[in-house]
Amino acid sequence: MYKYSDTDKKIITSRVKQFENQVKRRLEGKLTEEEFKPLRLMNGLYLQLHAYMLRVAIPYGELSSKQLRKIAFIADKYDRGYGHFTTRQNIQFNWPKLLDVPEILRELSSVEMHAIQTSGNCIRNISSDHLAGLTLNEIEDPRPWCEIIRKWSTFHPEFSFLPRKFKIAVIGCTEDRAAMLVHDIGLRIVERKNQVGFEVFVGGGQGRTPIIAKRIRAFLPKKDILNYLEAILTTYNQEGRRDNIYKARIKILVKELGIEKFKSLVEENFSKLSNKELEIDDKNIEEIFGFFRLPPLKSNTNQIPFKKNQEYQNWIKQNVIPHKIQGYSIVQISLKAPKKPPGDATSNQMIALAEISEKFSFSEIRVTHEQNLVLPHVSNKELFNLWNRLKIENLATSNLGLITDTICCPGMDYCALATARSIPISQKISKHFDNYLQQKEIGDLKIKISGCINACGHHHVGNIGILGLDRKGQEFYQITLGGSAKEDATIGEIVGPSFSENNLIEAIEKILNTYKKHKRNKSEDFLTVFRRIGIKEFKKDLYDNFTKKV
Amino acid sequence: MIILQKKYEYKNHYKQIKEQDFLKQNIRNGSILSISQWRKTKHIIQDQKIDVAVEFSSNDCSLSDHDEISKAAMIQINFETFKDGRPFTFAKMLRRKHNFKGELRAAGHILPDQFVFLIRCGFDSVEIKEEDKDIWLELLEIDEGLYYQP
Amino acid sequence: MVKKLQGETFLLSANELKSGKVVFFTLKGWSSSSVEAIKIKVDEINKYEEISAKDEKKCIIISPKFVELDEEGNIKTLRDKIRNSGITIKI
Numbered sequence: 076m077y078k079y080s081d082t083d084k085k086i087i088t089s090r091v092k093q094f095e096n097q098v099k100r101r102l103e104g105k106l107t108e109e110e111f112k113p114l115r116l117m118n119g120l121y122l123q124l125h126a127y128m129l130r131v132a133i134p135y136g137e138l139s140s141k142q143l144r145k146i147a148f149i150a151d152k153y154d155r156g157y158g159h160f161t162t163r164q165n166i167q168f169n170w171p172k173l174l175d176v177p178e179i180l181r182e183l184s185s186v187e188m189h190a191i192q193t194s195g196n197c198i199r200n201i202s203s204d205h206l207a208g209l210t211l212n213e214i215e216d217p218r219p220w221c222e223i224i225r226k227w228s229t230f231h232p233e234f235s236f237l238p239r240k241f242k243i244a245v246i247g248c249t250e251d252r253a254a255m256l257v258h259d260i261g262l263r264i265v266e267r268k269n270q271v272g273f274e275v276f277v278g279g280g281q282g283r284t285p286i287i288a289k290r291i292r293a294f295l296p297k298k299d300i301l302n303y304l305e306a307i308l309t310t311y312n313q314e315g316r317r318d319n320i321y322k323a324r325i326k327i328l329v330k331e332l333g334i335e336k337f338k339s340l341v342e343e344n345f346s347k348l349s350n351k352e353l354e355i356d357d358k359n360i361e362e363i364f365g366f367f368r369l370p371p372l373k374s375n376t377n378q379i380p381f382k383k384n385q386e387y388q389n390w391i392k393q394n395v396i397p398h399k400i401q402g403y404s405i406v407q408i409s410l411k412a413p414k415k416p417p418g419d420a421t422s423n424q425m426i427a428l429a430e431i432s433e434k435f436s437f438s439e440i441r442v443t444h445e446q447n448l449v450l451p452h453v454s455n456k457e458l459f460n461l462w463n464r465l466k467i468e469n470l471a472t473s474n475l476g477l478i479t480d481t482i483c484c485p486g487m488d489y490c491a492l493a494t495a496r497s498i499p500i501s502q503k504i505s506k507h508f509d510n511y512l513q514q515k516e517i518g519d520l521k522i523k524i525s526g527c528i529n530a531c532g533h534h535h536v537g538n539i540g541i542l543g544l545d546r547k548g549q550e551f552y553q554i555t556l557g558g559s560a561k562e563d564a565t566i567g568e569i570v571g572p573s574f575s576e577n578n579l580i581e582a583i584e585k586i587l588n589t590y591k592k593h594k595r596n597k598s599e600d601f602l603t604v605f606r607r608i609g610i611k612e613f614k615k616d617l618y619d620n621f622t623k624k625v
Numbered sequence: 626m627i628i629l630q631k632k633y634e635y636k637n638h639y640k641q642i643k644e645q646d647f648l649k650q651n652i653r654n655g656s657i658l659s660i661s662q663w664r665k666t667k668h669i670i671q672d673q674k675i676d677v678a679v680e681f682s683s684n685d686c687s688l689s690d691h692d693e694i695s696k697a698a699m700i701q702i703n704f705e706t707f708k709d710g711r712p713f714t715f716a717k718m719l720r721r722k723h724n725f726k727g728e729l730r731a732a733g734h735i736l737p738d739q740f741v742f743l744i745r746c747g748f749d750s751v752e753i754k755e756e757d758k759d760i761w762l763e764l765l766e767i768d769e770g771l772y773y774q775p
Numbered sequence: 776m777v778k779k780l781q782g783e784t785f786l787l788s789a790n791e792l793k794s795g796k797v798v799f800f801t802l803k804g805w806s807s808s809s810v811e812a813i814k815i816k817v818d819e820i821n822k823y824e825e826i827s828a829k830d831e832k833k834c835i836i837i838s839p840k841f842v843e844l845d846e847e848g849n850i851k852t853l854r855d856k857i858r859n860s861g862i863t864i865k866i
Contacts, residue, residue: 086771093767097738100760102793104834106736113708114738122838124858127795157866172794196708226773232745233717236710312714313686348721352775416864487854488862496857498864548852 077366079187087184095177119190130193135203135221136164136442140429145186147425160418164442198228205443217247219363238315239323256564278329281530285566286326289334301353306345370437375402377455393473408448409472417483418446427468477514479505486526493526495543495550536560540567557605589616630750686715704733716747737761741768782843786812789836
């Protein structure tokens, strides 16, 4: 894992002091709320429906046990004993007091954490593949590049007041587990003629105008990455719209100019403004890569223990995947236990997980964009012990990638922007599809739920997407089908008129029946069937003879 | 209002010319011109070697190579709102693309929290209220030298 | 703040600056309970807008808003109900 240098430490500490100063000036009335708001947002502090909300960065989703313990401590001391993991691999506290926030930031800085640029119109936390460095088909580990970009983007003097927020994701292989193509900039590490570099995508995003990112460069040499990012950001900062908040993201600029015109502006900035000092030499790269080496794992022939316990076997099948070093496994921990808000973990669970990771996974924990956690390096022979331990903490739900493994935003229970609740919908789904075998029969299926058009719950890219709407004071839910956040990224299509909360489960059942009817063989998954038969069949089955419940 | 150039305080020596008084003969050392006024008079100004400032609004930071902006003595950018980040990029362009070597000044709605950002993008000075001086200097000290970018 | 208002009767609400918690305007000032909140008629809005603007300036509250009541005097919208009585799910 990355370790802070003296410079990192100084920067983070001075930032705490600066924020403390800003809070003081706000309370004294020397900063108006209008002035304070962008400053607090740049420190991850929102005002939500009931209280402030603090979003803490987990750079590229990587946590140490020590950091997780500190998060649990903060949840207990300054919040209500839980936290919410987000789709950008961060964690949110829902109830902090403004007066406590400088102290919370000081606590975080003691374990090399912060809340810098987790909100506001600046470059946000860099997100990545939660399996980075763990799989065989990876061209290169993306995390060192995330760290290089994190440094460059932190307190960037030129790009801290952009037209709108700016999200970057980096992946290191063909498989996309980071929803890279719905980011403002997506980077994929690629190899060409024995040279490793980046394939660069720009202008993706969700919200009210969902767009899949366009490729702007097929190959960019590694050393140029920061200069190229700088050229894109320069173009966006100058040309991006500031007259309308809904048209201010880079995706709208790329759309309005067209990718070719946008590319020519970027390439011109790249050739004219590139700065030698921003080039990354091999020595830099080597130094940063040094932080991300695997722990001392010895390849061995240990098998996964066999036990006559169906629950354990289901968990192995569903949540455990092989590590690139033989004899080890990657254990995925579902934060979608029945009745629990997706992505939430209590402080007790976090403390237990910190201890578990120390015992079983070299003190390392990862956060996934699908709001789950990962123990990256578990010895095969420990899997049964680990499962028993996780089960005690209600952290052994076997549903990874299945219908109850929903992505879900906080919705109107917490969020000031939401138009409907989303957590109760997710809970209804997990209650209705409680049975593992039933879920397994439905197969791989991603349901993603947002409580408003801003799409924090990624509904546009759900195989089944659910969007909460307000219709004359009533919560209604619009369904989209066929979305994907993977390497075949697709925006889902709206199936038709929306459903009340009481009709929603029946609607999902009908959609699943259409799928089952057309499924050619056991392994043909929902998305494949949808792509083959199109939305028409689903529409017909869904709306003909629909019995409306009031 | 005072001018801060890093931690040093100066009096402002520049002055706007009211639009109705804008006659070529009224331009003198220390006059502040709009970009359209500069375009109309830049040859005379250069012939007579007068030191003038050219003023931009954060809303309209546009320039062409024909403007010969590097010949101006000072450029002032007025922030309509501190949230508008365009002047930061414009400052970089003035320094790196338009080869402007004179004084670059920020004025208007800017926050002391932006002081170091301004300096690092190529600004030399800021125009602020005299009573705010202490907080500007305090934040300069907290932040100075602490950054990742070259 | 007034422009979008519909309805006849309202409560004045806001968040406390220091803590962020939801508060309502009562005869005794700001309170975290809506029970004693003053019921404001639509033609009194201006007066209460001034009060909230003053308290905003004094750095006591932020984000003031008028909460619409229905004919029975209950909070009307689901969002405002949740804002008043808390999250609807179990943690």
